[in-house]
Amino acid sequence: MDQVFDLFDNLGATDEQLDFKVVYASALNGWATNEEGEIGESMEPLFETIVEEVSAPQVDQDGDLQMQISQLDYSSYVGVIGVGRVTRGTVKPNQQVTVVGSDGKTRNGKVGTVLGYLGLERHEVDQAAAGDIIAITGLGELKISDTICSQNNVEALPALSVDEPTVTMTFQVNTSPFAGKEGKFVTSRNILERLEKELVHNVALRVEQLDDPDKFRVSGRGELHLSILIENMRREGFELAVSRPEVILKEEDGQLMEPYETVTIDVLEEHQGGIMENIGLRKGELTDMAPDGKGRVRMDFVMPSRGLIGFQTEFMTLTSGSGLLYHTFDHYGPHKGGEIGQRINGVLISNGMGKALTNALFNLQERGRMFIGHGVEVYEGMVVGIHSRDNDLTVNVLKGKQLTNVRASGTDDAQVLTPPIIMTLEQALEFIDDDELVEVTPESIRIRKKFLTESDRKRASRAAK
Incomplete structure (x- = not known):
């Protein structure tokens, strides 16, 4: 506890914040206690402490209904679900209300169901009062910042500010030779439907269809904002390729x-x-x-x-x-001009498809650090390592050891490989250059050149000049 106190103190906590109450709990085992070293029987001590120590919300229980939508969800059964806190009055199912948009326009509607929260689960309730965080259905196309209020007292709450996107990336269909081997959703239609679904509740996101029907320009609040979306899509079974993040000029x-x-x-x-x-x-x-x-x-x-x-x-x-x-x-x-944070080193690029072999990787180690180990499947145009110099180098990672029927008097030295660099999605997005893509699948994160063959890359380089 002394370390926790010192941490709060170092971070500039006030005297009131430093006078905190301590509850010892195990979320895994479902108990809490006020005494150090004891094992509790339930979570009641924690709940009681929250009720005692946390101030009640400053709300008006008796006034006319007023709540603001701060989050959106979607259900194929009931449509758009609005989530927010009731700041005044009460709300019931089938209640007639007025929705005020952030632009000041109003429309009338009827609340469908009112859903309260019990832990992470939603459940229907007969009534919600001021201070409750609830979800409501039946009001059509809600938007973040909309105010839902009584028809007798139409009063909008101040609009919530949403930062404009500053970073953009290209999402596209995976066109590598390994496309479709690891994912369930691989087509442009799958990707577009998923992005449109994300737009419902991710208000800082923008999606634009490019001239190529297999490519989409996706803009967000930063590389972390977009990488979270990519990671979620990956875990859901999507395959796609994404470009280097760029700022919106x-x-x-x-x-x-x-x-x-x-x-x-x-x-x-x-x-x-x-x-x-x-x-x-x-x-x-x-x-x-x-x-x-x-x-x-x-x-x-x-x-x-x-x-x-x-x-x-x-x-x-x-x-x-x-x-x-x-x-x-x-x-x-x-614009300040120049380049910022660009990669200094070139990369090592595979010149063929197959399994990487120890002999080839061992001989390439003096050229740079590898991203792959023995037995990893590679394809032509895939980035397999970072070059020790500033130019790209096409290499053969499939070359095995030459064997003969001549017996040697001694034994060969063991070929020991340096452990490869394993990149996370965020690290891969930061690493790639403008002529590269990150191939994202449920099982793998690979880096590849936009043009897979060396002849295509040379042709594109000449055209750029």
Whole structure:
């Protein structure tokens, strides 16, 4: 408990926050107790503490109905489901209400069912009162920030602000030689239906059909926002290929503009220099710095959104996992030019399809670090490692050892492979260059060139010049 107290203190907690009550609990075994070392019989001590210590919501129980939609869900049976907290009055099934949009337009409707929450499960209730978080159906196409109120007292709550997308990526059908082997949903229609379903409740997302019917431009609040969507699709059985994240640029009065973000960083003082140097290379500018006198320092920066692409992993490495990072969209400003966070090294590219062999990988280790191990299936155009130099190199990872019938007096030296680099989805998205794609399947994350054959890559390179 002393360590928890010190952590709160180091993070700037107030005296009131430091005077916290402690409940010892095991969620896995379903018990809680107020005494250290004891094993409880139920979760009642935790629930009682919440009731005693947490302030009740500031709501009006007796006024006319008013609630705001803060989240959306969808059911093929009942349609759009609106989720929000009742801030005033009560709501019942079949009640006549007025829906006020964020644009001020109103329409009348009738509540279908009112669903309360018991843990993570929803269940129908006869009535919900002010302070309750509920889900309601029957009101058609609801949107985030809509206010649902009594027809006798139409009063909209302040609109919720939703940040505009700043980062975009291309989602496309997987066209690699391994397409369709590991996923259930592989067609452009499958991908489009899934993205349209996501749009219902993911209000910061934008989806645009490109000229190629197999490609979609998907824009969001950042690479993390989009990588969460990709990971969810992957776990649901989708196969797709995605491009490198890019910021959304605008042109105003003939000048190219790019998005800037306010970045707040809280780190140990010993990590301050490395963080400031790294952000400086990403064209960030320090606007405020405040040491807390307890070994930590808080810094505020304004930096281009493209400088944040790939920064999360570096930040975790520089701070050994002890740093706190928060960023939010600030404004569009003049484009600073140049490249930020681009990869310095080239890559090793497979020149054929088959299983990678130890002999080939062993001989290639002096050329760079490998992404694959012995026996991994590869195809032509697949990225199998990172080159130690700045150019791409096409290599043969299928080459076995030459065997003869001549006996040797001794034995061959054992070929020991360096463990391969295994990338997560976020790391792969940060790593790839503009001419590469991340192939995402339920079982694998591979990096590949957009053009799989070497001749096609050379032709595309000449055309770009």
